[in-house]
Amino acid sequence: MHYLKLKYLLVLVISGFSLNTLSDGRDIFNEASPGVVYISTDKGTASGVIISNRGHIITNWHAINKADQNSIQAILHYSYNFKEFEDHLFDIEIIKVDEISDLALIKIISPPEYLKVIKISKVIPAIGSEAHAIGHPHGEVWTYTKGYISQHRDDYEWRYENDDLQHAANVYQIQTPISEGSSGGPLLNRFGNLIGINTFGSKDTESLNFAVDVSQLIKFLASN
Amino acid sequence: MTSTICDSSAVDQYLLELSNREIERTRRLKIENTRRETPLQILRIIGIGFAIALVLWALGSAFKNANSFHKISEILGSSQNNYQEHYSSSKDIRETTDQGSSLDQLIDVDALLDSSSIEISPEPGTSIFENPSIIEEYPEGIDEHEIVRNYVIFDDVEFDGQVITSVMTGRNYPDVDSEVDHSWCYVTNNTSSSGSVKLNLIGIRNGERTDYLIDEAEAIRFGASLEEIKSAKEQCTI
Numbered sequence: 522m523h524y525l526k527l528k529y530l531l532v533l534v535i536s537g538f539s540l541n542t543l544s545d546g547r548d549i550f551n552e553a554s555p556g557v558v559y560i561s562t563d564k565g566t567a568s569g570v571i572i573s574n575r576g577h578i579i580t581n582w583h584a585i586n587k588a589d590q591n592s593i594q595a596i597l598h599y600s601y602n603f604k605e606f607e608d609h610l611f612d613i614e615i616i617k618v619d620e621i622s623d624l625a626l627i628k629i630i631s632p633p634e635y636l637k638v639i640k641i642s643k644v645i646p647a648i649g650s651e652a653h654a655i656g657h658p659h660g661e662v663w664t665y666t667k668g669y670i671s672q673h674r675d676d677y678e679w680r681y682e683n684d685d686l687q688h689a690a691n692v693y694q695i696q697t698p699i700s701e702g703s704s705g706g707p708l709l710n711r712f713g714n715l716i717g718i719n720t721f722g723s724k725d726t727e728s729l730n731f732a733v734d735v736s737q738l739i740k741f742l743a744s745n
Numbered sequence: 746m747t748s749t750i751c752d753s754s755a756v757d758q759y760l761l762e763l764s765n766r767e768i769e770r771t772r773r774l775k776i777e778n779t780r781r782e783t784p785l786q787i788l789r790i791i792g793i794g795f796a797i798a799l800v801l802w803a804l805g806s807a808f809k810n811a812n813s814f815h816k817i818s819e820i821l822g823s824s825q826n827n828y829q830e831h832y833s834s835s836k837d838i839r840e841t842t843d844q845g846s847s848l849d850q851l852i853d854v855d856a857l858l859d860s861s862s863i864e865i866s867p868e869p870g871t872s873i874f875e876n877p878s879i880i881e882e883y884p885e886g887i888d889e890h891e892i893v894r895n896y897v898i899f900d901d902v903e904f905d906g907q908v909i910t911s912v913m914t915g916r917n918y919p920d921v922d923s924e925v926d927h928s929w930c931y932v933t934n935n936t937s938s939s940g941s942v943k944l945n946l947i948g949i950r951n952g953e954r955t956d957y958l959i960d961e962a963e964a965i966r967f968g969a970s971l972e973e974i975k976s977a978k979e980q981c982t983i
Contacts, residue, residue, distance in 0.1 A: 564935065572854050587899075587913070587933070620897065641852045685915070685929035685948050712849040742857050 549653050549713040550665040555637035557655045557706060559596040559662055560613075562588030568656035568706030569595060569627070570639050570715060576611075576632030579738065580705030581720055582618045582625045583681060590615060595629055598637075598663060617744075622690035622733055623720055624741045625705075639707055642714040642735060646670050652732075654697045654719050656706030668697030673734070679721060690737045693717050696728045708732040902980045908934050908969035912946075912980040926951070930981035934968045942967055946978045 558569040560580055567584030571577070578595060585593055590613075597609040611633075616626040629636075646652070647670070654666045672694040679688050695708065699719045708717035717732035900914040909932045916928040927950040934942040944967045948955045959978075964971040 564933075573858060575855075575858075577854075577858060638854075640849075641854055642849050643852045644850050682943065684931075684943065685927065685945060685950075686917070710849065714849050714851060739852065739857070742854070743860070 556639035563592035570707040576629030653709040656703030658700035658702045666698040692731045906973045
């Protein structure tokens with residue numbers, strides 16, 4: 522009898538653990554999505570990541586490089602369904618850019634107090650680790666996707682269609698689905714912390730996407 | 746001595762018949778019991794199998810998570826010089842170590858921003874990309890030659906086309922004192938349903954000019970007429 526009770530207790534405990542693991546994606550989205558901003562410019566839209574309470578946002582250089590600075594605005598997640606989004610719309614200033622690694626640091630000019638910051642991990646996940654993304658692919662706001670780190674690619678070079686500029690950076694090759702509009706959005710580890718910036722993907726091949734990695738991001742933030 | 750022989754075959758037959766009936770009744774009860782208990786037995790086997798699978802899965806996950814991370818070997822200090830010293834080669838920043846902890850390791854972003862950034866606020870209405878002088882405005886004591894690596898100036902020529910509204914020319918300067926090392930001219934179609942579409946017209950790299958082939962197929966892909974694209978190309982300032 523005691524043996525049976527112990528057995529069922531063990532099953533219940535293990536089931537509890539498994540349910541907790543299954544909810545990881547939901548936890549990560551709920552925790553991190555307020556730290557993802559929708560970037561709107563006169564040339565298009567993109568995603569961005571709030572990295573400080575002072576309103577600093579990391580995004581891609583290509584997301585803002587052609588835009589008039591006056592037209593760049595960040596919409597916080599509180600306008601999730603775009604109702605009353607004007608209340609959460611903020612003007613942006615550009616702090617610094619690195620067109621080679623395709624990164625840009627921008628800042629909300631008058632940041633509100635309720636900013637949700639996504640913390641940056643200094644741990645580079647191994648190949649096969651989970652990689653979660655939140656962004657706005659094709660204007661589908663605050664979209665969550667999940668995949669895996671497929672490979673690390675150091676000093677990886679790429680070029681955008683019809684663009685003469687050669688980009689190069691340390692990147693993750695990821696299987697996490699991203700698309701146009703996801704650019705500048707966060708790649709998150711299983712703790713919901715930032716490990717990369719979703720940057721580009723192959724149009725011809727499925728699940729062949731790339732994110733600038735955290736080592737490149739730290740170099741960029743530390744540079745003048 | 747008289748012996749009497751009784752014929753008990755009828756009794757034997759009766760007992761045999763009773764025995765057969767009991768055997769048949771027992772067999773029927775066994776079948777009924779088996780039929781009744783089979784689902785419970787199956788559930789029991791599935792339950793035990795599921796529990797074993799869960800245990801194996803939990804152990805496997807624990808083992809996998811314990812070994813799933815590489816760790817950057819150096820702790821990031823607040824000094825940028827230290828950072829550059831330690832992180833000069835990207836290959837040096839990774840080290841395979843076991844990550845038994847269930848906690849992540851985080852960077853002090855505020856310290857990093859404070860130690861490194863010179864927050865440049867361009868004048869309203871200008872773009873940092875379009876005005877290199879903004880990049881050169883650094884606080885005293887900082888040598889701009891050590892900071893500015895390269896920059897791009899864009900010329901924007903208005904164009905009155907059905908699709909094309911401006912012709913952009915970009916010029917890349919490797920550093921503040923150098924001449925243009927490459928330049929390019931392109932147009933953008935912002936009316937496309939699939940987002941912004943860009944078309945390169947001319948590229949000049951190391952003095953070598955490339956006029957990109959623009960044919961009817963390219964024009965269709967871009968979403969404008971060939972005539973409009975050719976007219977726009979004449980507005981390139983390189």
